[in-house]
Amino acid sequence: MVKENKELKVSAIKEGTVIDHIPASKLFKVIEILSLDKIDKQITFGTNLESKKLGRKAIIKISDKFFEEDEINKIALIAPDAKLNIIKDYEVVEKKVVKLPKQIHGIVKCVNPKCITNYEDVPPKFTVLEKNGKVALKCNYCEKITDEENIKLL
Amino acid sequence: MSKENFLGRSLVSILDYGKDDYLTIMEVAKHFEANPVQNILSGKVIATLFFEPSTRTRLSFESAVNKLNGKIIGFTDASTSSVKKGESLKDTIQTVANYSDLIVMRHPIEGSARYASEVSKVPVVNAGDGANQHPTQTLLDLYSILKTQNTLDNLEITLVGDLKYGRTVHSLIMAMSHFNPKFNLVSPPTLKLPDEYKLFLKEKNIPFAEFENITDTIKTTDILYVTRIQKERFSDPIEYEKVKNSYVLRNEMLEGTKDNLRVLHPLPRVNEISTDVDSNPKAYYFQQALNGVYVRQAIIALILGLI
Ligand SMILES: [Zn+2]
Numbered sequence: 001m002v003k004e005n006k007e008l009k010v011s012a013i014k015e016g017t018v019i020d021h022i023p024a025s026k027l028f029k030v031i032e033i034l035s036l037d038k039i040d041k042q043i044t045f046g047t048n049l050e051s052k053k054l055g056r057k058a059i060i061k062i063s064d065k066f067f068e069e070d071e072i073n074k075i076a077l078i079a080p081d082a083k084l085n086i087i088k089d090y091e092v093v094e095k096k097v098v099k100l101p102k103q104i105h106g107i108v109k110c111v112n113p114k115c116i117t118n119y120e121d122v123p124p125k126f127t128v129l130e131k132n133g134k135v136a137l138k139c140n141y142c143e144k145i146t147d148e149e150n151i152k153l154l
Numbered sequence: 155m156s157k158e159n160f161l162g163r164s165l166v167s168i169l170d171y172g173k174d175d176y177l178t179i180m181e182v183a184k185h186f187e188a189n190p191v192q193n194i195l196s197g198k199v200i201a202t203l204f205f206e207p208s209t210r211t212r213l214s215f216e217s218a219v220n221k222l223n224g225k226i227i228g229f230t231d232a233s234t235s236s237v238k239k240g241e242s243l244k245d246t247i248q249t250v251a252n253y254s255d256l257i258v259m260r261h262p263i264e265g266s267a268r269y270a271s272e273v274s275k276v277p278v279v280n281a282g283d284g285a286n287q288h289p290t291q292t293l294l295d296l297y298s299i300l301k302t303q304n305t306l307d308n309l310e311i312t313l314v315g316d317l318k319y320g321r322t323v324h325s326l327i328m329a330m331s332h333f334n335p336k337f338n339l340v341s342p343p344t345l346k347l348p349d350e351y352k353l354f355l356k357e358k359n360i361p362f363a364e365f366e367n368i369t370d371t372i373k374t375t376d377i378l379y380v381t382r383i384q385k386e387r388f389s390d391p392i393e394y395e396k397v398k399n400s401y402v403l404r405n406e407m408l409e410g411t412k413d414n415l416r417v418l419h420p421l422p423r424v425n426e427i428s429t430d431v432d433s434n435p436k437a438y439y440f441q442q443a444l445n446g447v448y449v450r451q452a453i454i455a456l457i458l459g460l461i
Binding site for chain 2: 110112114115116117119120121122139140141142143144145
């Protein structure tokens with residue numbers, strides 16, 4: 001019997017997208033952000049897989065699904081090291097990394113308790129800034145900055 | 155001058171505008187100062203929605219509208235309106251937008267003005283959204299500086315009082331940053347300017363230094379901008395009492411200062427400028443408040459495309 005290697009623990013797909021290097025603790029957030037619970041394609045998840053870089057990582061394989069850049073970049077905030085493999089006929093035809101978008105809609109809560117987004121049913125909107133090499137989000141409403149360490153998902 | 159930049163557009167934050175926009179407003183405000191009574195708002199309805207009371211700001215807006223022959227609808231305090239019954243801001247704004255050509259809004263929640271501008275079909279002028287923005291105050295400060303100094307460029311500005319929570323001070327720093335200023339920051343150690351603004355000044359290569367006494371830099375100052383130190387900012391009342399009296403401008407301090415120095419204050423004043431300063435020709439704070447009427451006339455006229 002052939003010894004399975006780690007990568008094969010989650011079965012291969014014919015066509016579609018593999019999202020690798022997701023921190024294991026963020027798997028369900030990624031599912032939510034990409035609304036994977038609402039699509040009817042075949043999806044396989046693997047989690048708590050060993051990763052030198054992340055400790056424990058998760059992987060998602062989605063058949064017959066190719067993401068728009070804006071769509072996939074939404075996960076950059078919680079899975080900045082995520083890598084995409086685009087699969088055609090069982091072969092990786094393209095590799096992509098996620099990039100932080102310039103604007104983030106929804107997803108994150110504004111750190112300012114006096115912000116309108118924390119009072120009324122207003123989806124938060126942020127402009128993504130770099131501050132000392134870290135991500136900072138400036139609220140488009142109250143103009144307060146949410147630092148990387150204070151980022152809380154909705 | 156690009157007046158088109160204002161047409162139909164809400165005025166929410168001073169950060170949405172650049173140097174040319176400020177100068178356009180200054181130019182138009184000058185026109186209204188020369189001709190404050192006109193008929194241009196005839197047939198227009200301006201809503202003033204004050205979800206928290208601010209008599210001074212409301213009266214200034216209403217005076218601006220009345221002098222231009224516009225009509226005013228609205229409320230002066232949310233406790234007397236449908237908001238009290240739990241109506242959402244969105245519903246209130248969308249309803250009022252049906253009845254008016256422009257909405258002036260004051261609201262205690264930060265970011266409420268931006269949100270209102272998104273859900274309103276008529277332009278919204280922010281008259282203060284909590285501790286965030288109060289752009290018409292900043293613009294009238296700019297107009298007052300321009301009028302008293304004949305320029306906005308290369309001025310030495312001393313900011314006194316609560317530089318930590320003072321929203322007018324933060325916005326003034328942002329707005330003046332286009333005009334090559336030098337800032338002296340005079341405050342109690344507990345109420346210093348927050349780091350984010352110091353970082354902003356550094357990035358823009360704008361010189362600034364911190365002081366603890368008004369007299370440290372008063373001799374070289376062009377604009378002395380005094381703000382109120384609020385008691386509720388101090389957990390220790392004794393600390394407040396100590397601080398309160400060391401940041402009071404008294405008339406004798408103005409001896410030997412530059413002829414062009416003017417004292418500004420966003421008002422209301424409590425005791426941070428003693429009343430003996432009022433009769434000094436360098437006191438400008440009441441005139442500054444009057445300038446607010448012209449600046450608000452300019453803003454409304456520009457947004458509605460009436461000038
Ligand atoms: Zn916010």
